[in-house]
Amino acid sequence: MSHHPAVACVAAVLMGVTVGPCGSQTARGPADAPVHLQCRETSLGRVPPGFQPDSLVTSTDGSHFAYVLCTADATAMVLDGVTGKSYEWAGLPIFSSDSRRFAYLAKRDGKTLVVVDGVEGPPCDEVKDFEFAAQGHQLAYVARHGDAWRVVVDEVEGLACDGVKDFGFAAQGQRLAYLARHGDAWRVVVDGSGTGLGDARPTWLILSPNGSRWACYADLPDGPKILVTDAGRWPSGDHVEEVRFSPDSWHLACVVERGGKQSMVLDGKAGAPYDYVSPAVFSPDSKCLAYWVRRGEDCYYLILDGKQAGPYWGMSGIWFSPDSSRVAYTAWRGGKEEALVIDGIEGPASEGVVGLTYSPDSRHVAHVAEQGARKRVVLDGRAERLYDDVLAVCSMDGNRPLPHLVFSPDAEHLAYPARQGDRWVVVRDGAASRAYDQAVAFRQAWDERYLDRGIGVDPERGPPAWGVWLGLAFSPDSRHLAYVAMRAGKVVVVVDGQETREYDAYLGPECLAFDSAGSLRFLAMRDGEFLCVEVLTAGP
Numbered sequence: 330m331s332h333h334p335a336v337a338c339v340a341a342v343l344m345g346v347t348v349g350p351c352g353s354q355t356a357r358g359p360a361d362a363p364v365h366l367q368c369r370e371t372s373l374g375r376v377p378p379g380f381q382p383d384s385l386v387t388s389t390d391g392s393h394f395a396y397v398l399c400t401a402d403a404t405a406m407v408l409d410g411v412t413g414k415s416y417e418w419a420g421l422p423i424f425s426s427d428s429r430r431f432a433y434l435a436k437r438d439g440k441t442l443v444v445v446d447g448v449e450g451p452p453c454d455e456v457k458d459f460e461f462a463a464q465g466h467q468l469a470y471v472a473r474h475g476d477a478w479r480v481v482v483d484e485v486e487g488l489a490c491d492g493v494k495d496f497g498f499a500a501q502g503q504r505l506a507y508l509a510r511h512g513d514a515w516r517v518v519v520d521g522s523g524t525g526l527g528d529a530r531p532t533w534l535i536l537s538p539n540g541s542r543w544a545c546y547a548d549l550p551d552g553p554k555i556l557v558t559d560a561g562r563w564p565s566g567d568h569v570e571e572v573r574f575s576p577d578s579w580h581l582a583c584v585v586e587r588g589g590k591q592s593m594v595l596d597g598k599a600g601a602p603y604d605y606v607s608p609a610v611f612s613p614d615s616k617c618l619a620y621w622v623r624r625g626e627d628c629y630y631l632i633l634d635g636k637q638a639g640p641y642w643g644m645s646g647i648w649f650s651p652d653s654s655r656v657a658y659t660a661w662r663g664g665k666e667e668a669l670v671i672d673g674i675e676g677p678a679s680e681g682v683v684g685l686t687y688s689p690d691s692r693h694v695a696h697v698a699e700q701g702a703r704k705r706v707v708l709d710g711r712a713e714r715l716y717d718d719v720l721a722v723c724s725m726d727g728n729r730p731l732p733h734l735v736f737s738p739d740a741e742h743l744a745y746p747a748r749q750g751d752r753w754v755v756v757r758d759g760a761a762s763r764a765y766d767q768a769v770a771f772r773q774a775w776d777e778r779y780l781d782r783g784i785g786v787d788p789e790r791g792p793p794a795w796g797v798w799l800g801l802a803f804s805p806d807s808r809h810l811a812y813v814a815m816r817a818g819k820v821v822v823v824v825d826g827q828e829t830r831e832y833d834a835y836l837g838p839e840c841l842a843f844d845s846a847g848s849l850r851f852l853a854m855r856d857g858e859f860l861c862v863e864v865l866t867a868g869p
Contacts, residue, residue: 364809364825364866373852373859374410384421387837388428391850394836394859395422395431406433406444410859413447423459425466432468434459443470443481450484458496462503469505471496480507480518487521495534495545504540517543517559529557537578544572544581556583569594571608575615582609582618593620593632600632607644612653619647619656631658631670638673646682650691657685657694669696669707676710684719684733688740695734695743706734706756708743713759716747733800737807744801744810755801755812755823762826765814804843809866811841811849822851824866832860 377398384397395408403415406422408431420434432445440452443459445468455473462469469482477489480496482505492510499506506519508531515531516523519540529547532554536543544558546569555562556569558581563569568586575582582595590602593609595618605623612618619633621644630639631647633656643661650656657671659682666678669685671694681699688694695708697719704719705712720733734745744757752764802811811824819831822841832853843849849864 364827366824366827366829367865368829369863369865370830371861371863373861376854376857376859377407385836386422386424387839387852388424388431389426389838390428390842391838391852392428392861393424393431394852395424395433397421404435406435408447413444414449416442423461425461425468426464427466430461430466430468432459432461441472443468443472445484450481458493458507460498462498462505463500465503467498467503467505469496469498471507478509480505480509487518495531497536499536499538499540501539504536506534506536506540506543508534508545517545517557519543524559526557529555529562531557535572535574537574537581538576539578541578542574542581544574573609573611575611576613577615580611580615580618582611584608593618593622600635610647610649612649612656613651614653617649617653617656619649619658621647621658629660631660638670646685648685648687650687650694651689652691655687655691655694669698676707686734686736688736688743689738690740693736693740693743695736697734704747706743706745706747713756716749718748720746735801735803737803737810738805739807742803742807742810744803746801746812753814755810755814757810762823765816800840802841802843802849804847804866805845806847809843809847811843811864813841820853822849822862822864824849824864829862829864831855832862 373394379399381397381399385394386396387394393409395406397419398405398407398412404417404419405415406413406419416435416437418436422431422433424431430446432443434456435442435444437452440454441456442452443450443456453472453474457471459470461467467483469480471493472479472481476491478491478493479489480487480493490509490511494508496507498504504520506517509516509518509523515526515529517526517534526547528550531545531547534543534545542559544556547555547557549555554568556572569583571584573582574580580596582593584606585592585594585599590604591606592602593600593606603622603624607621610619617634619631621629621631623629627642629641629644630637631644641660641662644658646659648657655672657669659667660670660675661667666680667682668678669676669682679698679700683697683699685694685696693709695706697704698707698712700715703715703717705715706719707713734743736743742758744755746753747756747761749764753766754761754764800812803809809825811822813835814821814823819833820835821828821831832855834854836852836854838851841849841851847866851862853860853862
């Protein structure tokens with residue numbers, strides 16, 4: 330793309346919508362491609378008295394937001410600036426993963442109600458374990474009427490029981506599982522179909538990724554702990570731990586201890602005994618299994634599909650590539666130095682290896698190597714510049730790590746945040762952006778002083794103690810890179826080095842994402858007003 334000349338901002342204001350070039354200023358670094366941004370700001374109303382900042386939630390696609398509003402004698406839910414019915418109490422709102430549905434709990438006359446898309450469900454004495462399916466928009470919860478508990482799925486009640494625990498949807502699809510108690514007897518229930526556990530008292534239910542299989546730890550009346558699966562009971566003399574299902578849900582692996590030795594058991598077949606066996610790691614296609622083992626005090630091996638690599642003084646971490654053709658792990662030959670082994674080839678030693686990430690096509694691999702108190706990114710064995718810090722992994726989204734080492738969809742570009750001194754930059758293809766205030770992983774910087782819960786500043790107490798990055802996002806065509814940054818207590822969204830207008834707070838979504846047309850949408854706050862901001866990217 331060729332460079333666009335600066336354009337004077339000509340804004341049109343109509344029905345609370347402002348359209349015009351974004352740009353308080355351009356902050357283009359050597360790696361930034363020229364881009365022209367058009368921003369559309371839509372007012373979603375003023376921040377009202379009684380706004381509860383800790384309750385604010387945005388939908389996954391950033392198109393909706395909700396929060397709890399408290400007055401002297403009532404509580405209400407506000408969705409996209411529209412206030413709903415008043416209640417004695419309202420709980421934190423939740424959105425479905427597809428952003429189409431919205432729900433929360435409320436109380437009236439001592440009863441709990443589930444309010445879905447503005448429609449009240451029947452009053453209950455108690456409601457717990459309230460959630461949408463990870464995929465789709467199915468809603469389920471556990472409700473109590475008197476002494477009877479029922480699981481309710483999209484307002485359809487299940488059979489009454491005396492207790493429910495370990496309730497949850499499968500990670501893939503919409504299958505729902507839980508443990509139900511009838512007197513002293515327990516059942517595993519999957520999509521309404523129950524399997525009795527006899528005299529076993531379950532302590533923990535594990536559901537396979539697609540929900541087709543299950544396993545649970547249980548206690549027998551005479552004391553031994555056992556593992557019960559959809560295929561039956563394991564021998565009561567085995568001590569079973571670290572149960573893992575394969576991504577396709579076909580295989581089950583676990584660590585079994587017998588006579589002071591541990592073995593990996595895959596689909597009922599035990600491997601060789603060792604002094605220690607790590608949890609199993611399946612490849613994405615579920616065809617390969619890897620784990621590391623220890624013999625004696627300091628003799629470690631990698632076991633990959635039954636084949637042994639090593640010995641090493643120590644090991645940690647196993648990573649398969651997205652196409653399952655490659656495997657990497659970290660190993661120590663001795664002392665404190667650690668090496669990354671990729672496809673069986675040992676790389677140079679460093680003082681630490683973190684944040685390994687493969688490109689989408691599995692051709693490239695990047696990680697952060699520690700060197701003294703400093704860090705650098707290593708891409709395909711090639712070391713990049715040293716920085717005082719490099720953010721390799723943000724906090725967790727559920728159980729999924731959100732990486733800060735981000736490849737573009739076409740695998741041709743790599744970006745990451747790095748710190749030099751007390752300033753942070755985004756490095757794209759080895760070149761640094763303009764510097765911004767301090768940065769840490771998402772969700773690690775919420776500060777009790779914040780009034781707005783988002784990235785922003787408490788006007789009465791000054792800027793927060795640190796800034797926040799909410800991850801990096803490439804566009805689907807890999808041409809554009811966007812991120813959220815903070816400078817002098819103000820927040821901007823940066824696209825290819827060009828900044829939007831400044832905001833007092835960024836409210837969501839948690840992870841920026843371009844749509845198929847190359848546009849971004851997010852929620853922000855400025856001068857006491859909620860704003861929906863749409864950013865359009867256009868090349869010359």
